[in-house]
Every structure is written in C-alpha cells, then in structure tokens.
Amino acid sequence: MATSPATGLPRWEADPILIVEHLFMRFGGLIAVNDLSFKVGRGDITALIGPNGAGKTTVFNCITGFYKPSEGRLILAKGRAPTPDEIAEVTRIGERSLTGRDAGVYLLERMPDYLVSGEAHVARTFQNIRLFTGMTVLENLMVAQHNALMAASGYSLKGLFGLPGWTKAQRAATEKAKYWLDKVGLTDRADDPAGDLPYGAQRRLEIARAMCSEPILLCLDEPAAGLNPRESLELNTLLRAIRAEHGTSILLIEHDMSVVMEISDHVVVLDYGTKISDGTPEAVKNDPRVIAAYLGVDEDAIEEVEAELHTESSAPGASA
Numbered sequence: 440m441a442t443s444p445a446t447g448l449p450r451w452e453a454d455p456i457l458i459v460e461h462l463f464m465r466f467g468g469l470i471a472v473n474d475l476s477f478k479v480g481r482g483d484i485t486a487l488i489g490p491n492g493a494g495k496t497t498v499f500n501c502i503t504g505f506y507k508p509s510e511g512r513l514i515l516a517k518g519r520a521p522t523p524d525e526i527a528e529v530t531r532i533g534e535r536s537l538t539g540r541d542a543g544v545y546l547l548e549r550m551p552d553y554l555v556s557g558e559a560h561v562a563r564t565f566q567n568i569r570l571f572t573g574m575t576v577l578e579n580l581m582v583a584q585h586n587a588l589m590a591a592s593g594y595s596l597k598g599l600f601g602l603p604g605w606t607k608a609q610r611a612a613t614e615k616a617k618y619w620l621d622k623v624g625l626t627d628r629a630d631d632p633a634g635d636l637p638y639g640a641q642r643r644l645e646i647a648r649a650m651c652s653e654p655i656l657l658c659l660d661e662p663a664a665g666l667n668p669r670e671s672l673e674l675n676t677l678l679r680a681i682r683a684e685h686g687t688s689i690l691l692i693e694h695d696m697s698v699v700m701e702i703s704d705h706v707v708v709l710d711y712g713t714k715i716s717d718g719t720p721e722a723v724k725n726d727p728r729v730i731a732a733y734l735g736v737d738e739d740a741i742e743e744v745e746a747e748l749h750t751e752s753s754a755p756g757a758s759a
C-alpha cells in the first residue's frame with residue numbers, strides 16, 4: 440500500500456485527489472447511491488466494485504457531471520490536497536471552483552459534464568464503448584483534442600488561414616495522437632475505421648482518446664469487459680504505465696477481479712448503493728461483508744462467513 444512518508448497514512452487519506460462526501464442519488468423512490476463517502480488517492484489506482492446494480496455507474500455519472508447528485512459534495516483537488524478552509528470557502532461563495540497558480544479546488548457536483556472534462560480535467564470511458572466508429576482511429580484521437588484546437592484558433596477563422604498559433608497547436612495535437620497510438624499499440628491501424636478494430640483494441644483506443652485530453656483523473660467504466668486473459672494483462676500494463684509515466688490518478692469500475700486485485704492500490708465496495716468496505720485489495724478481499732455481498736447471502740450469514748474465514752486463517756498451514 441502506498442503511504443505518505445510524512446504521516447504514514449494511506450495516500451487516499453494523506454493526499455486525496457477526489458473526495459466524495461455524503462453522496463445521494465435518487466431516481467423517484469429508488470435510492471441508487473445512499474450516503475456514500477470515499478477518497479481517491481493522488482496517483483493511486485482505485486477500484487470501485489460491487490454486485491450488479493450496486494450503483495457504481497451512477498457514482499461515475501455524478502462525478503463526471505452526467506447526473507446532478509440529489510445531495511452531496513464531490514471535491515476534486517488539482518495540484519495538492521486542499522485545506523479544509525479552501526473547501527469551506529469555495530462551498531460558501533457558491534462558485535464551482537477556486538483556483539490558484541499551483542492548485543485548484545473544484546466542486547464537481549456544481550459543474551456540467553463539459554466543464555468537468557474541460558476545466559477540472561476528469562476524463563471517462565463508458566461501459567458500452569462510445570467511439571466514432573465511422574471515423575479513423577487517428578481521427579478519433581484528433582476529435583478528442585477539439586477543445587484545445589478551438590482555443591488555439593481563437594474561435595475564429597485563424598485555422599482556415601493557417602496562422603502560426605493554430606498550425607503549432609495542430610502539430611502538437613497530431614504528435615500527441617501519434618504518441619497514444621503507439622502506447623496502445625494501434626499505430627499500424629491509424630487509418631482504419633475505429634469500428635473495424637477488434638473489441639479489445641477499441642477498448643484501448645477509448646483509453647487513448649481519454650488520455651489525449653490530459654486528465655488528472657481518469658475514470659474507466661469496466662475497461663476489462665469482454666477482454667480475453669491476454670488482453671486483460673495488456674490492460675494492466677497500460678494502466679500501470681499511465682500512472683507511472685503521466686502521474687494520472689485512475690478510478691475504475693471493474694468486475695474482473697484479476698484486474699482489480701492485481702493493479703489496485705485501494706478498493707471501495709458498494710452494495711445496494713451503500714459502501715460496505717474500503718481499504719487495500721487484501722483487506723477488502725478478506726472482508727466477510729464483501730464475500731457475503733458477492734455470494735448474495737443475507738445479513739445473518741455474514742457471521743457464518745466471518746467464522747469460516749477465521750477458522751481457515753487459523754488452521755495449521757493456512758497462508759496469510
């Protein structure tokens with residue numbers, strides 16, 4: 440577990456990039472997310488897991504501005520952990536963010552999706568792949584940089600006349616697209632329609648597209664869904680490289696436990712919209728409430744699972 444050298448606390452406590460506080464999401468009478476609080480450590484890979492219908496995608500939709508939460512605060516901290524005073528100040532003044540030279544505090548629940556991605560630099564992928572299937576692989580990565588190119592054009596005709604600022608921005612966008620094509624192993628498919636790629640390659644392209652917007656937090660909704668074991672291993676390598684080489688914090692929803700347990704620093708478990716466990720992969724894996732939720736047993740059976748786990752771990756020769 441990555442801990443802060445100064446405090447010995449896990450990184451998600453010592454230096455959170457995202458703080459989810461008392462999040463509620465109601466759809467009519469259904470409470471999809473019920474008083475959820477957790478933190479995402481800066482530079483960590485954090486997994487949000489739970490049985491089907493637990494509320495995971497709803498949490499993503501709240502963080503990324505697709506849904507406006509019924510209640511709760513979603514604090515994104517750019518640069519460094521915010522002080523309680525900074526959080527209180529931005530909340531009090533009713534603004535979406537408070538930004539300085541080296542850091543910024545964003546209240547994501549106050550921001551529409553295009554500002555969550557464009558200003559707070561939170562990018563996401565979807566459970567059902569959403570590429571522009573008729574465009575080429577390269578074009579998909581260029582479209583992802585549309586905001587930066589529009590800004591360079593001064594929202595004017597500069598681009599049409601090929602003025603230097605715009606030409607430079609366009610070259611930088613092409614270079615970035617090439618870099619990510621190489622990273623995800625799709626350089627030789629650059630000119631093929633994205634829809635022609637095999638499923639695993641489309642998933643990698645989605646991640647490359649998200650990375651082209653230079654996010655500080657990358658939210659991946661089931662990135663390993665539909666991948667074969669070899670592709671799952673490649674995904675693990677790609678996500679580790681993104682974290683190591685770009686310092687991007689990653690929050691992922693995943694059902695594939697080989698991915699979750701292998702690469703996560705921190706795991707948060709939801710069941711029926713409520714957090715039932717939060718800790719290292721090892722701690723969560725052995726939490727009787729998590730085992731019970733996945734096995735679909737009721738509250739009474741949790742004690743039995745707990746007792747069984749205890750017996751197993753204290754049996755002679757049992758490994759820790």
Ligand SMILES: Nc1ncnc2c1ncn2[C@@H]1O[C@H](COP(=O)(O)OP(=O)(O)OP(=O)(O)O)[C@@H](O)[C@H]1O
Nearest residue numbers: 466469471489490491492493494495496497498566
């Ligand atoms: N827009 C919506 N309107 C009404 N109910 C919704 C809406 N979105 C989600 N729900 C409900 O909220 C609950 C949580 O759904 P959600 O998709 O967040 O779960 P999940 O954990 O992501 O599930 P899965 O692992 O199957 O993708 C479900 O009961 C779902 O039917």
